[in-house]
Amino acid sequence: MPHPRKTVVIGFLGTNLDSQWGPNRWQKWRPTLSLCQQDDLKVDRFHLLIDGNFETLAEHVKEDITLVSPETEVIVHKLSIRDAWDFQDVYEALHDFCQDYDFDQTREDYLAHMTTGTHVAQICLFLLTEAHYLPGKLIQTSPPFGRLAKKQPGVGKAEIIDLDLSRYDRLATRFTQEQAQAQDFLRSGIATRNEQFNRLIAELEVVALRSKAPLHLTGPTGAGKSQLARRVYELRQQRSDLQGEFVEINCATLRGDTAMSTLFGHRKGAFTGAQADRPGVLRQAHNGMLFLDEIGELGSDEQAMLLRALEEGTFLPVGSDTPVKSKFQLITGTNRDLRSDVSSGSFREDLLARINLWTFDIPGLAERREDIAPNINYELKRYSESEGRVASFNTEAEQKFLRFAEAADSPWRGNFRDLNAAITRMATLAERGRIREQDVDLEILRLQRSWQRNQSESETTTDLSSVFSDEALNEIDPFDRVQLAHVISVSRKSKSLSDAGRSLFAASRKKKKNPNDADRLKKYLAKFELTFAAL
Numbered sequence: 001m002p003h004p005r006k007t008v009v010i011g012f013l014g015t016n017l018d019s020q021w022g023p024n025r026w027q028k029w030r031p032t033l034s035l036c037q038q039d040d041l042k043v044d045r046f047h048l049l050i051d052g053n054f055e056t057l058a059e060h061v062k063e064d065i066t067l068v069s070p071e072t073e074v075i076v077h078k079l080s081i082r083d084a085w086d087f088q089d090v091y092e093a094l095h096d097f098c099q100d101y102d103f104d105q106t107r108e109d110y111l112a113h114m115t116t117g118t119h120v121a122q123i124c125l126f127l128l129t130e131a132h133y134l135p136g137k138l139i140q141t142s143p144p145f146g147r148l149a150k151k152q153p154g155v156g157k158a159e160i161i162d163l164d165l166s167r168y169d170r171l172a173t174r175f176t177q178e179q180a181q182a183q184d185f186l187r188s189g190i191a192t193r194n195e196q197f198n199r200l201i202a203e204l205e206v207v208a209l210r211s212k213a214p215l216h217l218t219g220p221t222g223a224g225k226s227q228l229a230r231r232v233y234e235l236r237q238q239r240s241d242l243q244g245e246f247v248e249i250n251c252a253t254l255r256g257d258t259a260m261s262t263l264f265g266h267r268k269g270a271f272t273g274a275q276a277d278r279p280g281v282l283r284q285a286h287n288g289m290l291f292l293d294e295i296g297e298l299g300s301d302e303q304a305m306l307l308r309a310l311e312e313g314t315f316l317p318v319g320s321d322t323p324v325k326s327k328f329q330l331i332t333g334t335n336r337d338l339r340s341d342v343s344s345g346s347f348r349e350d351l352l353a354r355i356n357l358w359t360f361d362i363p364g365l366a367e368r369r370e371d372i373a374p375n376i377n378y379e380l381k382r383y384s385e386s387e388g389r390v391a392s393f394n395t396e397a398e399q400k401f402l403r404f405a406e407a408a409d410s411p412w413r414g415n416f417r418d419l420n421a422a423i424t425r426m427a428t429l430a431e432r433g434r435i436r437e438q439d440v441d442l443e444i445l446r447l448q449r450s451w452q453r454n455q456s457e458s459e460t461t462t463d464l465s466s467v468f469s470d471e472a473l474n475e476i477d478p479f480d481r482v483q484l485a486h487v488i489s490v491s492r493k494s495k496s497l498s499d500a501g502r503s504l505f506a507a508s509r510k511k512k513k514n515p516n517d518a519d520r521l522k523k524y525l526a527k528f529e530l531t532f533a534a535l
Contacts, residue, residue, distance in 0.1 A: 006044040009035060010134065011113025012121050013050045018061050025064075027153045029143040031115040032061055034156045036069040041158060044108075045073045049097070049117075051081035084118045091124045098133045110136025111160065137162055179205065186231050190378045194368040200360055207358050208232045209239060214310070214330040214355045219362030222415030225333040228362065229291040232331065236289070244288025244328065247281045252297040259302050260318050264309075270319025280317060282309055285328040295355070296336040296347060307351045330355065365412040365419060366493070372405045375416065379423035391427035393435045401426075401440045409506040413451050422447060464488070467530065476528070484528060487521070488535055497521060497532040 013032065020028045036043050046065065050058050055078070062074040079093040103110065112125045112134055128134045138161040144152060182205045183198075192198055207215070215232065217225040226248065233246040254262055257271060265280025281290060292298075298306070309315040310330065314323040332355050341347035365372065376398075384390045393401065404410060405419075412418055426435045426443050464473055464485050476484065487504060494500035501517025525531060 006108045007042060007111065008045045008047070008108050008136075009043050009111045009113055009139070010047045010136075011035070011049065011115075011125075012117030013048050013054060013058050013061065014116035015052075015054055015057065017116060019057055021060070025154075029154055029156050030061070030064075031141040031156070032113070033064055033068065034141050034154065035113060035139070035158055036065050036072050037152075037155045038158050043069060043072045045075065048074055048076045049079055049094075050076060051079050051084050051093070085120050087120050087124070090118070090120050091127070094121075094124050094128055095133060098128055103135055105135055110134065111139040112136060113141070114138050114161070115141045182209070182235055185235055186228065188227070188231065188378065190371070191374045192368070193370040193374070194363065197363055197368055197371065200362070204228075204232070204360055205235075208235060209241075211358065212329050213357045214332065216356045216359040217331065217333045217362055218359060219333075219335065220364040220415055221335050222417035223335075223362040223364045224416050225362055226291065226293055229289075229293075229331045229333065233289040233291075236329075242288050242329070244286050245284060246289050246291070247285040247328075248291040248293065249281050250293045251302075252294040254298070254302070259299060260305070263302060264305055264315050264317050265324070266318035267320045270317075274319065278317075282315060282326050282328065283317075283324055286326045287328065289329045289331060291331045291333065293333040294335070295332040296334045296338055296341055300346075300348070303348045303351050307348065307354060310354050365415040366410075369406045372419070373402060375419060376401075376405075376423060379420050380427065382420075383424055383427045387427075389427075389433060391430050391433045391435060394437075397435050397437045397440045400437055401443070404440075404444050407506060408503040410447075411451055418447065418450075467535070487524065488530075491521070491525075491532055491535045500532065 011032065014030070018030045018032045020030055032046075032048065035041070036046065048058055048062065055076070058076045062076065065072055065074050077097065079097065081089050081093045083089050112129045114122050114125060117125070125134070126138065129136060129138055139158055140161060141158045142156055144154075144156045183201050186201050186205055186208075192201075204215075215229075217228060219225055229248070230246055233242065236242045249262065260266075261270075261274075261278060261280065263280055263282055265278045265283055266274050268274055268277050292306075305315055309326065313327060314325050316323055338347050338352050338356075342349045342352055365375075376393075380391060405412075414421070422443050425446070426439045427433070429442075430436070430439055464476075464481055467488060468476070473481075490503050491497075491500045494503060496518075498518040501519075501521040505515070505517050505520060522532065525535075
């Protein structure tokens, strides 16, 4: 037969409420005694915590508990608290008590009595229980009211408070609503439909509000890393977590001697032209948030200094021997494969390990085509707010632009920057704020020309050289190289063989009754002894 579980209470002596003497004390409500008089609660052991010189009162309460609940063992503990209203004193004393206590959760249930002690003591009990240093639940006693006060004047009632807030329907609903509002805020109020992006935002919302560790945002240029970083800052600021500024710097713009100065500041006279002290962006972000975009572009010296700043919270401005302190949350962004950079020796492995605890891969617009429509509405709203001029599509124009924008062969190389530019141009040129089909036709032509220009020869060479040896590449005609490079590029960005086939054969497949894009692509790659899996 298993042993029945014991109920153990840990609580402070109430130096005022528990302090009742004489025969009439049984008519008074005393919370510690009341807890041991509950019909539906058997207290097997009561750890009575006291501070100061209250041993006499503690023994008096212990004797009365023995009278009303002889099965309850009372153990008095005198804690070394100098000031019962000093948070640090009380918390340290309770923390030490919990650390020294041999909790046995397999055989005992623990309750922390919240009613007695100073407000500071009650808060500390709550915090230690919520953090599971005291592995139990809270219990609160209250004096009797109404008929109960006449029938049992000294008993009152006790209520267990479960810190699993999901058990409280109204609270759970409220927190769910707040969480949904936070996620909508991170999405800039855009009703996104992409499941991958929505899952990412849900996780980012939780991490951003619970962790102060660095966040690492990856994804193609123009995917919205900078905007998302700022929204994380604004969300944290709303919750009163950050008092400092949001400071953003693109590391690709840092070159030569100015890189160190921009990041870490300098002292007057540190170098030619240093006519005054400069704080640097790390110092500027103190108690706030620092967003280092394109962090893969940082030089090795700057990487080393940044690592020290993250690990020690200090750094040396250029020309100074005195360390400067700065406390900030770091968000980094990149469109590069930093692990590959680590392998090549251009990025520090220890710095990457420090910044990628929480990595979020932001999908580009081409991977979120179902989100193009709500983002068009968002861009039109932004245009109206910034320009003070309302613009909108007529029905035919909107349908035409959406067909083009959502088509598999629209690469959206600049991602949301391309979309923002397109909407801004059409809205600006629209007569009387109405975007017509001819406006859409002109914009489609602009985008197509832009995308063709941006597909540089260097990208073609890189794609093929990463697949073929120099000897094999020399055997491929220049005409075929251009087409093959595009096929490889699309294949690498696609989730499956079929997805790549649909993108590559978007026009011709419409003319076929039973298109088999995957098979067409498979046969094309086989001509060059390639497979989709290998790419």
